[in-house]
Amino acid sequence: MTTLDDKIRNSEAQLSNLLERAGAESVRVAWTGGKDSTVVLFIWKMLLDHAGLGNGRVINLDTGCKFPEVLAFRDRLTGEWGLELFVARPAVALEGYPLARDTLACCLELKVKPLQAAIAATGTTHLLTGIRRDEHPDRADRQAQEKRLTPPHVLVNPILDWTETDIWAFHARFDLPHCELYDRGYRSLGCRPCTARPEKGGPERSGRDRNKEQMLRSLTSLGYF
Known part of the structure; x- marks a missing residue:
């Protein structure tokens, strides 16, 4: 059985090798403000600190309909950890926009296109995800590194084999901060129109919009992580 310590060492090794190969300047963390990407950010930040390379660069996707608690947590931790934050925002005007009416079109305009634009604008060659x-059957075959073409970059997924329990055990071990919504019963955080508290005893993402989950x-094939 693979222990949490084994998983931590494996994730650290993946990111340490990446740092040696790619350096730090063109690597960014896709930091949602959620529990999982905060773990990845923390591990990456510790490696950068040890190498004397700063605290890390992050891309945060602000669709315009995120929970205010998530945005407040993002801004607070950015200041506390001294992060270089790039906020990706959609080009479409949200006033009158049919949020979540057509799930795929909505996610394409509010998530995929802004993310792709942010990757290009920041010169990101490697994007770390959480x-x-x-957490989802469609992620069962995801790989540790995945090449993307639009724009050209590599997705790096260092905690693929972690579980939800592993994530919270890591948070507890290193006393990591987290968004207050988790204390209110949320287990997976997305946009407000598509996120609710999960079903009692249900899967981690059972509070997410079912159309989007399907x-x-x-979404991954279009360019989302």
Whole structure:
């Protein structure tokens, strides 16, 4: 059985090798403000600190309909950790926009296109994510590194084999901060129109919009992580 210590060492090794190969300047963390990407950010930040390379660069996707608690947590931790934050925002005007009416089109305009624009604008060659295989069936076959073409970059997924329990155990071990919504019963955080508290005893992402969940593989193919 693989222990949490084993998983930590594996994730650290992946990111340490990346740092040696790619350096720090063109590597960014896709930091949502959620529990998982905060773990990735913390590990990456510690490696950078040890190498004397600063605290880390992050891309945060602000669709315009995020929970205010998530945005407040993002801004607070950015200041406390001294992060270089790039906020990606959609080009479409949100006033009157049919949020979540057509799930795929909505995610394309509010998530995929702004993320792609941010990657290009920042010159990001490697984007670190906090996705995990066990959180959704469509992520079961995801790989540690995945090449993307639009724009050209590599997705790096260092905690694929972690579980939700692993994530919270890591938070507890290193006393990591987290968004207050988790204390209110949320387990997976997305946009407000598509996120609710999960069903009692249900899967981690059971509070997410079901139409979007069914389209996760399509969103990934379009360029989302």
